[in-house]
Amino acid sequence: MMHGFDVVWEHSDRLLWGVLNTIALSIVGAVLAVVFGALVAILLMSPNRLLRLSVQGLVDLMRCVPFLMLVYLVYYGLPHLGIDFDNWTAGLAALALYNTAYMAEILRGIWSGLPRETFEAATAFGYHGPRLYTRIVFPQVFLAAGPMLGNQLIQIIKDTAFLTIIAVPELTQAASGIQAQYFVPFAAFIAAILIYWALCAIVEGGVALIEKVAEARR
Amino acid sequence: MAKKPAETSETVLDIRGLTKSFGSNLVLDGVSLTVAKGRTVCVLGPSGSGKSTLLRCVNWLEKPDQGAVYLSGRRIGMREGGSIPMSSSELARERARIGMVFQHFNLWPHLTVIQNLAEAPIHVQKRNRDEVMAEAAALLDRVGLAAKKDDFPSRLSGGQKQRVGIARALAMKPELLLFDEPTSALDPELVGEVVAVMKTLAESGSTMLVVTHEMGFARETADEVVLMDGGRIVESGEPSAFFKKPKTERARQFLQRYVS
Amino acid sequence: MTANAFLSLLQGAGVTLIISLSGIAIGVPLGLVLALVRWRRIPGLSQVAAVYVSLLRSTPAVTLCLLIFFAVPTLGIEIGAWSAGIMTLAFVTAAFNCEVWRAGLLNFPHEQVEAARAFGMTPLLRLRRIIFPQLWRAALPGLVNEATLLIKASPAIAVIGVAEITRAATRIGAQTYEPLPPMLTATGIYVAIILVFVGLQRLTERRYGRGAGA
Numbered sequence: 001m002m003h004g005f006d007v008v009w010e011h012s013d014r015l016l017w018g019v020l021n022t023i024a025l026s027i028v029g030a031v032l033a034v035v036f037g038a039l040v041a042i043l044l045m046s047p048n049r050l051l052r053l054s055v056q057g058l059v060d061l062m063r064c065v066p067f068l069m070l071v072y073l074v075y076y077g078l079p080h081l082g083i084d085f086d087n088w089t090a091g092l093a094a095l096a097l098y099n100t101a102y103m104a105e106i107l108r109g110i111w112s113g114l115p116r117e118t119f120e121a122a123t124a125f126g127y128h129g130p131r132l133y134t135r136i137v138f139p140q141v142f143l144a145a146g147p148m149l150g151n152q153l154i155q156i157i158k159d160t161a162f163l164t165i166i167a168v169p170e171l172t173q174a175a176s177g178i179q180a181q182y183f184v185p186f187a188a189f190i191a192a193i194l195i196y197w198a199l200c201a202i203v204e205g206g207v208a209l210i211e212k213v214a215e216a217r218r
Numbered sequence: 219m220a221k222k223p224a225e226t227s228e229t230v231l232d233i234r235g236l237t238k239s240f241g242s243n244l245v246l247d248g249v250s251l252t253v254a255k256g257r258t259v260c261v262l263g264p265s266g267s268g269k270s271t272l273l274r275c276v277n278w279l280e281k282p283d284q285g286a287v288y289l290s291g292r293r294i295g296m297r298e299g300g301s302i303p304m305s306s307s308e309l310a311r312e313r314a315r316i317g318m319v320f321q322h323f324n325l326w327p328h329l330t331v332i333q334n335l336a337e338a339p340i341h342v343q344k345r346n347r348d349e350v351m352a353e354a355a356a357l358l359d360r361v362g363l364a365a366k367k368d369d370f371p372s373r374l375s376g377g378q379k380q381r382v383g384i385a386r387a388l389a390m391k392p393e394l395l396l397f398d399e400p401t402s403a404l405d406p407e408l409v410g411e412v413v414a415v416m417k418t419l420a421e422s423g424s425t426m427l428v429v430t431h432e433m434g435f436a437r438e439t440a441d442e443v444v445l446m447d448g449g450r451i452v453e454s455g456e457p458s459a460f461f462k463k464p465k466t467e468r469a470r471q472f473l474q475r476y477v478s
Numbered sequence: 479m480t481a482n483a484f485l486s487l488l489q490g491a492g493v494t495l496i497i498s499l500s501g502i503a504i505g506v507p508l509g510l511v512l513a514l515v516r517w518r519r520i521p522g523l524s525q526v527a528a529v530y531v532s533l534l535r536s537t538p539a540v541t542l543c544l545l546i547f548f549a550v551p552t553l554g555i556e557i558g559a560w561s562a563g564i565m566t567l568a569f570v571t572a573a574f575n576c577e578v579w580r581a582g583l584l585n586f587p588h589e590q591v592e593a594a595r596a597f598g599m600t601p602l603l604r605l606r607r608i609i610f611p612q613l614w615r616a617a618l619p620g621l622v623n624e625a626t627l628l629i630k631a632s633p634a635i636a637v638i639g640v641a642e643i644t645r646a647a648t649r650i651g652a653q654t655y656e657p658l659p660p661m662l663t664a665t666g667i668y669v670a671i672i673l674v675f676v677g678l679q680r681l682t683e684r685r686y687g688r689g690a691g692a
Binding site for chain 1: 279309310313318320338342
């Protein structure tokens with residue numbers, strides 16, 4: 001068994017490449033999901049009832065779909081619409097699209113829980129439209145969102161492992177590759193799992209740091 | 219306390235026949251009121267008399283059902299002619315001409331004290347950042363909070379928060395200042411510091427419409443006192459006359475109840 | 479898509495449900511054991527449980543599934559895809575269920591435990607007669623929520639070839655060169671299953687209140 005870890009160590013460059021892809025997919029996917037999620041949250045908070053309920057319906061529907069299903073739908077569906085992707089981009093698109101729904105719901109929940117008075121003060125001071133959101137609403141929403149966004153980022157990191165099924169070269173794919181070639185399943189997958197653990201620990205540490213900054217601003 | 223005369227008859231705020239209901243509840247019933255430049259008008263009245271709604275109708279935070287509001291001769295909320303409502307960006311531009319101080323301060327918690335002051339002048343009025351920051355620092359000095367400029371609002375006492383709230387409104391260089399029960403949410407021992415700031419503002423010639431329960435402030439500082447009840451103005455006049463010899467029975471009852 | 483294809487999707491749905499429910503049947507009590515070990519602060523075991531929970535909560539189900547399916551046989555133990563799938567889901571959900579149970583235990587009114595102790599009840603008896611009858615009600619909404627999340631994670635076991643819905647859908651897609659119809663149908667089946675669980679969650683929340691871990 002220890003021999004297995006030696007083999008994995010010899011091929012640590014492959015794992016490293018996998019981790020870098022996992023990190024890139026997670027971060028870019030999360031950033032896209034947060035940006036689109038914020039836009040969707042604005043629709044979810046719209047005073048227009050019909051708009052609000054229909055968008056809420058779409059968000060709820062998305063949250064009922066397993067991530068792997070959406071990966072397949074994007075992977076097979078987009079070429080059908082004439083848009084051709086490589087696997088990496090298809091995986092990223094699925095990651096961003098899927099998590100947009102979760103991010104929107106997180107941001108909406110926090111937004112609707114914030115006291116409305118400071119938004120009203122901004123209206124009285126002449127804010128309206130996009131600037132009201134970018135200067136007054138979302139800074140407060142994001143200050144309160146740290147822990148929940150952190151949890152979602154951990155979920156995103158774990159979701160990237162599904163992308164091995166469409167052969168995206170991420171961490172689990174790299175571990176699978178090493179194990180298939182040298183037959184060291186134990187060492188290869190344990191190494192991958194420990195790396196996932198470390199990534200999630202880093203996210204949790206980051207959230208704790210951000211919480212300290214946010215504390216003063218509430 | 220020396221009363222300043224109404225130097226000019228230039229009208230800053232002109233409210234004409236405002237009517238507003240929430241459901242079947244008539245909150246404003248044809249209220250008309252003018253405030254001349256440099257004058258301080260205090261609106262008194264029991265809770266539920268419509269005072270706060272009147273104030274919120276001035277900058278269209280509430281949309282009145284009928285009537286009109288003019289600021290320095292320009293209609294608020296409706297376009298010229300009076301039948302088409304303003305777009306949200308037009309309305310925002312008009313609101314930026316009016317400063318507002320809130321009962322619960324409503325400071326922006328994610329910004330420091332000085333950022334609270336500078337936020338709207340920079341991002342709404344698009345004024346020069348350096349100029350705005352210098353003015354904001356001077357304003358904080360004026361309300362006695364220069365030392366707190368980089369603190370976040372959560373670190374301040376209620377009285378300090380409200381002084382920041384007043385400085386924030388002043389930073390907009392507004393034509394008119396609205397005060398919505400600015401001392402009602404404060405502990406009694408903190409009321410004094412806020413009232414003191416409001417007095418210096420009134421004496422330095424700001425145009426102010428103040429909804430308040432602070433009878434001392436109204437008596438000593440206001441140029442005119444207005445008593446509201448049931449959505450109407452029941453009496454108005456100079457504070458000396460109003461507090462000593464109220465003309466109506468309703469005002470007598472009110473004063474008996476609220477002035478010890 | 480033919481009626482036959484639809485039938486095999488339904489069969490896949492059956493596999494998904496059987497494997498998920500088996501995972502839940504193992505994971506819920508396992509989570510309770512882990513929570514009790516941590517709650518009673520049993521030396522050594524408590525730390526092991528804490529590490530287990532932390533590790534498993536960070537582990538993608540796909541990766542764990544590959545580990546179990548490929549590594550367990552190297553220990554000389556035969557394991558089929560089904561067993562590996564069930565073990566994966568059980569281990570993952572146990573970690574999350576542990577946190578739900580533990581929140582319930584930590585919120586449990588201490589006076590009641592005191593009272594039971596005063597009446598001479600042994601720890602096991604206290605647990606069985608006093609704590610558990612109240613604990614499961616508080617934990618139920620949280621546990622159902624975790625069950626919903628488990629179903630959404632269950633396609634992970636397709637990676638080792640278990641013929642659950644996702645796998646069935648890709649197979650039909652590969653045979654017919656029309657991947658979208660079976661995929662959309664499979665998605666619809668998932669949505670239906672998950673909506674049932676979401677409904678179940680609302681029901682338990684209404685009946686037993688917003689439980690500890692919910």
